Amino acid sequence: MGNHAPTVAVAVAIALAGAVACSRPDRTVPPRDSSVAHPGATARASALPAFETDTIVDGYGALDTLRLDSLRVEMARLEQELRRAPEGEHPPLLLELGRAKRLYIAPLDGPHAHYARTRPDEYVYDEIGGRFVYHGKHLRHLLERFPDHPLADDAAWQLTLLPSAGECEGFVVCYVEYRWRRVRDFLGAHPASPYAPRALDRAIAAFDEHLTSVTDLTRSSEFYDAGDLPPLVAEFDSVTAGLPAPLRERAAAFSSRLRRRMAPR
Numbered sequence: 001m002g003n004h005a006p007t008v009a010v011a012v013a014i015a016l017a018g019a020v021a022c023s024r025p026d027r028t029v030p031p032r033d034s035s036v037a038h039p040g041a042t043a044r045a046s047a048l049p050a051f052e053t054d055t056i057v058d059g060y061g062a063l064d065t066l067r068l069d070s071l072r073v074e075m076a077r078l079e080q081e082l083r084r085a086p087e088g089e090h091p092p093l094l095l096e097l098g099r100a101k102r103l104y105i106a107p108l109d110g111p112h113a114h115y116a117r118t119r120p121d122e123y124v125y126d127e128i129g130g131r132f133v134y135h136g137k138h139l140r141h142l143l144e145r146f147p148d149h150p151l152a153d154d155a156a157w158q159l160t161l162l163p164s165a166g167e168c169e170g171f172v173v174c175y176v177e178y179r180w181r182r183v184r185d186f187l188g189a190h191p192a193s194p195y196a197p198r199a200l201d202r203a204i205a206a207f208d209e210h211l212t213s214v215t216d217l218t219r220s221s222e223f224y225d226a227g228d229l230p231p232l233v234a235e236f237d238s239v240t241a242g243l244p245a246p247l248r249e250r251a252a253a254f255s256s257r258l259r260r261r262m263a264p265r
Contacts, residue, residue, distance in 0.1 A: 068112050071104045091142055091149045098139035098158055105163055106132040126164070133163040153193040156186050160199065172210050173228040179206030180232060184239055191243045200247050203236065204254050217261045233258060 078097040085093060101122060106112035108130045116123035116132030123132040142155040160182050168174035183199040183206075190196060211217065211229075220226045233255065240251035 065111065068104060068106070068110075071100055072112070072115065075100050075104065091146050091151045094138045094142040095151050095154055095158070098134075098136060098142070098155065101134045101138065102136070102158060102162055104134060108132070126166075128167050136162050153186075153190040153195060156190055157193070157195045157199075160186050160202075170223045172214060172224045173232070175210045176206050176229070177232055179203075179210075180236065182206075184235065187243065188239050191247075196243065196247060200240070200243065200251060203240070204251070207233075207236070207258060208254075211258070211261075216265075218264055229262065233262070 075097060078093055078100065082090060082093045082097065104112070104116075106116040106123070108125070113132060117125075122134060122137045124135050125131075126133050136159050139155040139158050142149070143152055146152060164178075168178065180203055183202045186193075187196060187199050187203065193199075214221070214224050217229065218226055236251070237255050240248060240255070242248075243251060
């Protein structure tokens with residue numbers, strides 16, 4: 001997308017204004033099959049430290065050492081349960097483990113860096129943020145091994161909340177692209193999920209919040225390339241066309257307003 005795509009991804013601190021609370025919405029079907037749920041797994045969310053477990057961790061600052069210590073204890077417990085549990089009981093454990101590891105952001109100069117550094121299949125180094133961030137291994141395993149499980153959309157949603165690395169250096173469409181593509185695949189794969197309305201909110205905000213700073217969307221400027229925007233809007237239209245009617249209509253109305261701003265004057 002032009003020459004301004006982030007090298008790895010874009011920092012959450014700049015891509016999102018503030019932490020986004022994302023507690024699980026109500027479902028019309030049970031979230032999991034209680035006949036295969038591992039004993040105690042349904043209570044794992046409450047066993048995590050006392051902060052939102054479904055929140056995009058804002059900024060480059062990591063959790064304090066005490067809470068990272070608590071996460072280490074919980075992750076070790078979940079890993080032990082996962083090793084002992086029959087395969088049919090893995091999905092809720094993989095979900096809770098992935099959620100805990102997502103929140104475990106280890107500063108390079110802190111005591112937790114060794115844990116992340118010795119797990120290169122789980123954590124990547126964010127050079128700009130000076131930290132190690134989780135890349136979703138256990139959540140992806142859930143999706144790959146149990147694609148039809150009732151928790152599959154939960155895992156996919158957690159992937160949209162992963163902390164990330166990189167920087168857009170002020171280029172407007174780069175921020176739009178990064179925030180939109182965090183939820184693009186989720187909307188395409190899980191259009192009927194109870195998380196879909198929130199995903200659409202985030203998709204619309206990706207365009208709306210960053211493009212308000214651009215007076216004329218038809219003209220390029222130092223930090224805005226007008227040619228980079230239309231392909232992203234076309235992607236938005238294509239993906240949201242597959243949403244249920246109320247969400248599809250909302251997306252179409254937003255796209256129509258945006259395209260009017262993009263039309264030559």
